Amino acid sequence: MDDSNSEEEEVVTEEGNDRGNHHDYRVKADIPLFYGTMGVEEFLDCQIDVDRFFDVMDVPNHKQVKMVAIRLKSTAVVWWDKHVVQRQRQRKNPIRTWRKMKQLMLERFLLEDYEQILYKMYIECVQGKRSVTEYTAQFLRFSEPNELGESENQKVARYISGLKGSLQEKMGLQTVWTVA
Known part of the structure; x- marks a missing residue:
């Protein structure tokens, strides 16, 4: 069986006396692209996928906003760039948490109802x-x-x-x- 296209790779790490008993796994995963033009279900699924990605990949909080920002495309990236510039002009701190960014995205890209x-x-x-x-x-x-x-x-x-x-x-x- 050819493992070259496997979604999961086993990587054995060696730490002192635990040699060979500790396993790390590398998972090929990425944050989905977000264009800002999807329906309610797709939008919520996208946010769930991002939450899951951060959890599985153990992404530190201080990196999460930047990781999502680079996956924004089209309408979404235009909105985000404008939002970042507005905050800078108003001398407000940048958005630092995925939770806050997610709330802003929800307010912008989902209908109120x-x-x-x-x-x-x-x-x-x-x-x-x-x-x-x-x-x-x-x-x-x-x-x-x-x-x-x-x-x-x-x-x-x-x-x-x-x-x-x-x-x-x-x-x-x-x-x-x-x-x-």
């Missing part, structure tokens, strides 16, 4: 012409970011009500405890 949009996508999610597997994946994708505080039974009821009528009837003959 993005939570309503996500909720609407969730409550209107139905199987339609999709397979059960595709519908289930979509349903779970929409249910997660909404954090509605629904019980699992309520979530199951909402899921079943989105299935095709013929499947709803079959589901009515059995007890379903979870959507997974």
Whole structure:
């Protein structure tokens, strides 16, 4: 098996008496490019990917803003450069944390009613012409970011009500405890 294209490389490090017992892993990963022209889901996924990248790669806080800034493109980089210049003119400190930058990006690139949009996508999610597997994946994708505080039974009821009528009837003959 050729490991040259592997996503993960094992690197053995030697430290004193622990020789050969300690392993580090190198992961090929990068922060996604951000153009500033994506929908609600894609935007939130992008921010989650950045958070995950920083966590997995153990990126120090003082480097995070610069790492995101170099991945901005098009509308997003124009906005960021303008924001940086404005702060300099106003003699304000530069943005130093990813948390603050993320909040600014959210305010700039998401519609004010993005939570309503996500909720609407969730409550209107139905199987339609999709397979059960595709519908289930979509349903779970929409249910997660909404954090509605629904019980699992309520979530199951909402899921079943989105299935095709013929499947709803079959589901009515059995007890379903979870959507997974």
